[in-house]
Amino acid sequence: MEGIAQTQAAERPGGMEGFVADWSSDQRVFKNVSWGKAMMWIFLLSDTFVFGCFLLAYMTVRMSTTVAWPNPSEVFALEIFGTHMPLILIAIMTFVLITSSGTMAMAVNFGYRRDRRRTALMLVVTAIFGALFVGMQAFEWTKLIHEGVRPWGNPWGAEQFGSAFFMITGFHGTHVTIGVIFLLIVARKVWRGDYDTGRPGFFTSRGGRYEIVEITGLYWHFVDLVWVFIFALFYLW
């Protein structure tokens, strides 16, 4: 079945003609994409709406308040070796997450080359960067809570700042944490050779494929993608 579908997909028209033909045909829509990948994309689309609504709620409260909004550049500034660096922690967190996205892309690449060891290694490195990010976020939360930021108020201005901050970064941090767990599980499976031997999974009782590394990667890159928007719209704006 799969084999036939793949062959058909290779012969199908491309471009707009292909777009119409794929959607109008009385079969599966996503021709050369496995169900696992298609479902991950659809999940990510739903997650886009969740984060989209958070950011949009933040925009609404920030635009409608008559009280001045705290300046994120100063709120997230740190004293490093006696130098005052605005927003430095957030910048480092951004670089850490981008680096983890890079190592994730490497893992996917090695996975399709069936390079078991390097794939597992890159997945673990990605997970370490992810954990580092969550750690820095925990530090940031601790610092802000000590300075008196609460979901209902803060010392610098509009009360909505705290609720928007904790909601958006908290939800994103949860995503990163889940991603790290997800990465470690997949790394273990790759290291053990599950995707070479077709060893049945604990949860699905079905053999996995190296494509699972790419699907995990989609989730991880999405987490990085969301951070791009949070960084621009919450921290820099």
Place this chain on the structure above:
Amino acid sequence: MAHAADVHAGHGAAVHAPVAQEVGQQHPIRLYLVVWIWLFVLSTFSYLVDFFHLQGLLRWSLILAFMMLKAGLIVAVFMHMKWERLALGYAILVPPVAVLIFVAIMVLEADNTLLSRLQFFSRAPG
């Protein structure tokens, strides 16, 4: 890593006997590294926007431009959307337009709320 790039044989190349399910995304590592460097550069630029205290329209347009460039690179290359068929691309990338429409609606709503607050709840009526 240079030797590994030679293995690149385009879309859907399987290293071993082509099992139907193993249609993967194989691209040269060099491409990922170039995108990675660009993401670093663009992030640095967005940080510098804040560092040099750029204000007003220039600040917002630069922030949004760097944001969209980074998002585009991640989705297109890291998430392989560039090489997927249009049927998947449109199914995923078109629905978020609804969020933008929602943004437009809430901009009007927020302005309305702000004007009401200024007019009726202002401590020092002007």
